[in-house]
Amino acid sequence: MSTAWTRIARMLGIAIPTSIAVMAMGSGAALAQTTYDVYGSDTLTEVIQNSIIASGAKINYHNTGSGQAENNMSGGLTGSQNSIQGIGPMSRNFQQSVLTAHATWQPGTAQVLALDAGVVAVANIAGHCSNINAPLVDTSNPTIAQITTDLSILLSGYPAGGVGTKSKATTAECADPRRLTALNNVTACMGVNRIDHIYRRDDKSGTQDTFREHLQFDRWCNGKSEGNTNAAGSNLKNEDLDPIRRSCIGADATKAQTRCTYYPLATTCTAGAADITDPTYGTIKCTQGLIVALSENDPGAKDITISMGNRIAQDINGYTMGLAGLAVVGLTGQPTIGTNINTVTYEEGNIRGAQYMFARRLFLQRKNNADGSPAGSGDTDPGRDVQENKLYDWALNRCNIHDIVVNAGFLPPLPDCSSPCNDPLNMTCLQSDPGAGTPKQNIGAETVAGTGEACDGSHPCVATGATCASPATCAAIPALASTYECNVSKKCTSNTCNLSGLAGVCQ
Numbered sequence: 001m002s003t004a005w006t007r008i009a010r011m012l013g014i015a016i017p018t019s020i021a022v023m024a025m026g027s028g029a030a031l032a033q034t035t036y037d038v039y040g041s042d043t044l045t046e047v048i049q050n051s052i053i054a055s056g057a058k059i060n061y062h063n064t065g066s067g068q069a070e071n072n073m074s075g076g077l078t079g080s081q082n083s084i085q086g087i088g089p090m091s092r093n094f095q096q097s098v099l100t101a102h103a104t105w106q107p108g109t110a111q112v113l114a115l116d117a118g119v120v121a122v123a124n125i126a127g128h129c130s131n132i133n134a135p136l137v138d139t140s141n142p143t144i145a146q147i148t149t150d151l152s153i154l155l156s157g158y159p160a161g162g163v164g165t166k167s168k169a170t171t172a173e174c175a176d177p178r179r180l181t182a183l184n185n186v187t188a189c190m191g192v193n194r195i196d197h198i199y200r201r202d203d204k205s206g207t208q209d210t211f212r213e214h215l216q217f218d219r220w221c222n223g224k225s226e227g228n229t230n231a232a233g234s235n236l237k238n239e240d241l242d243p244i245r246r247s248c249i250g251a252d253a254t255k256a257q258t259r260c261t262y263y264p265l266a267t268t269c270t271a272g273a274a275d276i277t278d279p280t281y282g283t284i285k286c287t288q289g290l291i292v293a294l295s296e297n298d299p300g301a302k303d304i305t306i307s308m309g310n311r312i313a314q315d316i317n318g319y320t321m322g323l324a325g326l327a328v329v330g331l332t333g334q335p336t337i338g339t340n341i342n343t344v345t346y347e348e349g350n351i352r353g354a355q356y357m358f359a360r361r362l363f364l365q366r367k368n369n370a371d372g373s374p375a376g377s378g379d380t381d382p383g384r385d386v387q388e389n390k391l392y393d394w395a396l397n398r399c400n401i402h403d404i405v406v407n408a409g410f411l412p413p414l415p416d417c418s419s420p421c422n423d424p425l426n427m428t429c430l431q432s433d434p435g436a437g438t439p440k441q442n443i444g445a446e447t448v449a450g451t452g453e454a455c456d457g458s459h460p461c462v463a464t465g466a467t468c469a470s471p472a473t474c475a476a477i478p479a480l481a482s483t484y485e486c487n488v489s490k491k492c493t494s495n496t497c498n499l500s501g502l503a504g505v506c507q
């Protein structure tokens with residue numbers, strides 16, 4: 001059997017647009033017919049698009065994320081993307097709240113289209129980080145890390161409540177000296193003197209849910225990243241609140257623009273913009289946070305996963321990391337590579353046996369009635385259910401979809417497509433736990449007493465991003481006056497601060 005690397009490599013050279021409308025053909029000419037919009041996982045883009053073509057289903061696929069599919073199926077969203085759909089490609093299971101309301105929506109083993117893994121991707125250069133340690137909660141379960149591992153702290157901040165609690169990703173938690181220590185540890189592993197940016201998917205993505213679930217954190221230090229891949233410039237809809245600041249990455253022929261701000265203000269700026277003077281914070285530079293969310297494809301990349309891989313590859317200094325699926329390490333010439341986690345690789349056996357921490361299943365979910373029968377979409381147009389069922393029935397035949405899965409760089413759920421799913425050591429054949437959905441992210445400055453960090457000549461100043469060797473001391477972490485609970489500005493439309501009972505967090 002071919003290795004994971006060769007399977008991933010087979011996807012190269014296949015350029016497929018973000019969405020595809022499949023038209024029925026007759027007498028050698030395309031006939032205009034109704035197509036139906038289905039939203040779902042970015043990770044499964046290539047698999048679903050090729051399955052649409054092979055099945056002949058009249059479906060237009062939008063890869064806006066697993067959260068979008070879940071919300072569209074359960075009626076949780078309003079607005080332009082609130083589509084009625086009865087099936088949904090997802091890179092995680094439904095959240096517990098959805099399964100509690102709809103117990104028969106729990107996916108069966110036949111709904112696992114492929115196996116994948118989240119990867120911490122770095123540049124494949126001399127001295128690259130080959131292994132990241134993430135101490136486990138239980139040594140018998142290699143998939144759940146302790147809350148205060150370096151990766152968890154780096155992505156979400158050090159919890160103010162200490163060990164055993166989760167960070168709320170407040171300014172203070174994301175600027176805690178122990179986060180700087182975690183950054184220093186990962187930087188040392190990278191074999192470089194700094195890390196400029198760590199890319200992640202936005203809040204609609206099941207991929208970012210995978211990392212949060214296994215590293216046990218809820219919120220990201222960059223803030224809320226709603227994204228909107230139906231609109232140009234969607235990367236700019238993601239917040240940039242990470243108090244560890246870096247120079248902006250400018251848009252060019254290979255990169256879409258991402259949000260830069262005059263932190264701590266919400267004012268957007270572009271790479272190279274001049275400093276501004278604020279009456280509260282003084283001189284503020286146009287900068288970008290350590291954590292950056294992506295919501296749209298870069299030029300020439302068929303999806304966001306490939307965009308991340310390209311950005312890492314283009315950074316010849318090795319200062320960039322990315323959190324994505326397996327395809328991020330499948331670029332031509334292998335310019336990127338994923339780190340091991342606790343010395344465990346993301347090779348086939350470790351993924352199938354759920355020994356690699358970020359191993360995961362990719363699903364084609366379906367709404368069911370209480371008796372387990374298909375519930376349908378609820379669309380008044382019966383044609384939608386016909387076309388969705390056509391895709392669903394075709395894709396759930398593992399022998400139909402086997403080659404599509406392999407050519408997209410994933411593992412087929414079973415080595416033999418015609419075998420029954422009865423292997424207790426294969427994660428495909430085990431019931432999937434509920435997925436981790438994204439809670440509301442912080443979107444404003446909190447009421448914390450900002451203090452400067454001790455200068456050691458190496459760590460960056462959290463307020464400015466400059467190395468504290470020059471100037472010799474760091475400026476205080478920007479914070480609002482104690483009379484404020486929320487930053488009532490462009491970041492926050494009101495001073496309502498009752499997000500799940502967390503005081504000082506804007507809704």
